[in-house]
Amino acid sequence: MVEIADPMGLICGYQVTALGDMTAVEWADMDAALADETSVVWLHFNLIDVRARNWISASTHIPSAAKAILLGSDLHMRIEPAGLGLAGVVCDLHHEFVKKSDQLDILRLYLDSHCLISARRQPLTSIDRLRQSLGEGLKLGKPISLVTNFLHHVTDTLGDLILELTSNVEDVEDLILAERCERTGEELGRIRRTAVQLRRHMVPQQHALLGLLSRLPHWVEEGDAASLRTAIERLGALGHDLDLVQERARLLQEQASARLIEATNRNLYILSIVTTMFLPMTLITGIFGMNLGGMPGLSHDQGFWYGIGIMLLTGMVTLLLLRKWKLL
Numbered sequence: 001m002v003e004i005a006d007p008m009g010l011i012c013g014y015q016v017t018a019l020g021d022m023t024a025v026e027w028a029d030m031d032a033a034l035a036d037e038t039s040v041v042w043l044h045f046n047l048i049d050v051r052a053r054n055w056i057s058a059s060t061h062i063p064s065a066a067k068a069i070l071l072g073s074d075l076h077m078r079i080e081p082a083g084l085g086l087a088g089v090v091c092d093l094h095h096e097f098v099k100k101s102d103q104l105d106i107l108r109l110y111l112d113s114h115c116l117i118s119a120r121r122q123p124l125t126s127i128d129r130l131r132q133s134l135g136e137g138l139k140l141g142k143p144i145s146l147v148t149n150f151l152h153h154v155t156d157t158l159g160d161l162i163l164e165l166t167s168n169v170e171d172v173e174d175l176i177l178a179e180r181c182e183r184t185g186e187e188l189g190r191i192r193r194t195a196v197q198l199r200r201h202m203v204p205q206q207h208a209l210l211g212l213l214s215r216l217p218h219w220v221e222e223g224d225a226a227s228l229r230t231a232i233e234r235l236g237a238l239g240h241d242l243d244l245v246q247e248r249a250r251l252l253q254e255q256a257s258a259r260l261i262e263a264t265n266r267n268l269y270i271l272s273i274v275t276t277m278f279l280p281m282t283l284i285t286g287i288f289g290m291n292l293g294g295m296p297g298l299s300h301d302q303g304f305w306y307g308i309g310i311m312l313l314t315g316m317v318t319l320l321l322l323r324k325w326k327l328l
Helices: 027-035 050-058 064-070 125-135 143-177 184-213 222-236 238-288 303-324
Strands: 010-016 022-024 040-046 078-082 085-093 104-111 115-120
Touching: 010 027, 010 125, 027 040, 040 050, 040 143, 050 064, 050 115, 064 078, 064 085, 064 104, 064 115, 078 184, 085 125, 085 143, 085 184, 104 143, 104 184, 115 143, 125 143, 143 184, 143 222, 143 238, 184 222, 184 238, 222 238, 238 303
Parallel strands: 040 115
Antiparallel strands: 010 022, 010 040, 078 085, 085 104, 104 115
């Protein structure tokens, strides 16, 4: 990573000369690096810093159409021609340093035959993995090959997230089969929200990438185009896995709701049976509790036990009737 006075502007910069030597590009050397048409340059900016926005706005190397995309605020996924190069907006997973994240964010980029300029507002997982790969010895090839490697990292990142969602769905399924549905609705809701958010970003991005294949610039060689096509197809294959996760989560949520409704109905049935059995007894106790004159058994020594016997008898009769009517 490049160290500058304020690291919030240029996150990293690399240059590969015609001889194949890769060096770090610092803030003061960016214009000179871009002026060397024989080298390959990657500059990665943090748009939170006003210096980065001012440099992009003032750069003569970046076409005006690309500047509008790099400095824009819209979230529409697209990759379109800009001058002699390409500019676009693609999604990446938000990078959490403490725990895994399921939030998506935006990477803006411009590339031509010898440079790649990328910018983001929040830390992103896949682009950081690309930086780490360069630090671990990955050769900085053509700008289009950097984009291809970035797409592979996006596929790996989103694939890990989809595998985690699949594992969560399986855990919820085990709980439902074990008749423990109390908190499954909240977890399934979170899984479905995450899957919907992923699909909302992945579908337009896939359409944009597929559209790019049919209008690649002339400086993209056939081998690089084939590698890019492979990366796009690999990314698109995640859509099927994501659809399966969404469908399983939806079915499990319906099954969990049905189990909860079934349990509620069972509890209400038991409550209604108990209420029905005690209703005649409650009527008898209410009658004998009026304490009006002429009440039979008030002066009898065994009156209390006669009352208990009558209540037990009515309870047994009620029970027999419920069994006869097949309600119990």
